[in-house]
Amino acid sequence: MSFFKIKIRRVRFWWRLTLAYFRRYSWKIAATVTAVLVGLFIITRVLPSISQTNTLNIGYVGNYTVNSLPSDALALATKTLIAVDKSGRPTPSLASHWTISPDGKTYVVFLKDNLQWHDSTSVSAKDISIAITNVQISAPNNKAIQFQLPNPISSFLLALDTPVFKAHSFYGTNIYRITGMDTVGGYVKKISLLPNDNSLPKVNIKFYPTEAQALTAFKIGDIKSGSFTQATELESWPNIEVKKEVGENEIVTLFFNNGDQFLGSKELRQALIHSVDRTEFDGVIAHSPISPSNWAYNPLVKKYEFNTGRARELINKSNYNGEILTLSYIPSLKKIAEKLQKDWKNVGVDVNIKQESQVPANYQIFLTVNKLSPDPDQYSLWHSSQTKTNITHYVNKKIDKLLEDARATLDEKEREGLYADFQRFLVEDAPAAFLYYPYRYDLTYKNAKELIAKLPKN
16 A cells, blocks of 8 residues: 555656646746747748749640750740741841851851850850751851751751750750659650749749640649630639730641542632631631741732632532531630531531541541741642641642742742742642631739749740
């Protein structure tokens, strides 16, 4: 019994001692506990929030490998040798100037002074690694890069509008450097960028295979900024800023298979164009395969006005016998395909519509978005020798000759005249229908505007 009494006395002793200690040092203990709790809160809640609010996620649409990343996606990390202005003309970037030999086969590009890579070494021509098919590339000295072409191609300088990095690295020349690159199946999914100025935000460039996936990522806040062609539903969102402008670097286009027994008829192709009411499209009506802002654009090409009477006349002149045609389309243009189906039915042409993820091996009519090169040279798309890229199987010797002559001469005025004729004859022949330049919606969350405003303007 005495053993338990001793234990109880000891417990009482230590309990009274603890109480006395707490009474005497209660403020210190309370301050310590508070400090610990505040510290834990900062570490678990505040710091991640600060880090996140100083990080900007930007979305891009497309499947790109490391070697095919677009210049604008990497513009924060590095520059190109040659840039391109809004009219499609080459302008200096890392290059200060260039020379072209009289025969148009030799280009020498000279670098600007005092350029540096991210590792603080000077940019040398011998550090720059560029690969262009069938072009011999050499560096005569540290300031010049020479390109030897097998044949003159007047649009060659625009091929140098590609991101430049130090050989065997991702050291670039701009204010941000690449700190990480995530790939899946060979395609880039995310690029992490860190600025050399602490006042600037961190940036993640995220890539999505389709616009629908990118738009979903934007809606849930995974990206804070992106450019889209179909985003009218978001114009009313109060927390989003929407900038709407015409995307003149792409055309929603109907490609006709000119080798088809029915679409081989110019009258039927023209009839299908006349029967489309383009006033309802979310964009600006197109008339030519070249952008209106391009220096070679011809505003005097034939205009295919909406005219169902004229469409029926042309159908009667064609060899069309009432056969049901097939219109293939890419996923983002389903609504446009349904509208075309309705418009064509109104003039007596029935079509089935079929979704495709890429250019079908065998099609009759294909609705897609045609990306335009800054240069008016469209040799690969329309020249009869280009069997892999001339998807309409179009053959026209006059068009062939105009394209050949226009890419061979360096005289811009002469090229302008050749491309004016090219547009005039091509639009008249109608191997394709150039429907409209779609609006682009540049979407940004308003709470990210301050971060975007800090980004350097190239």
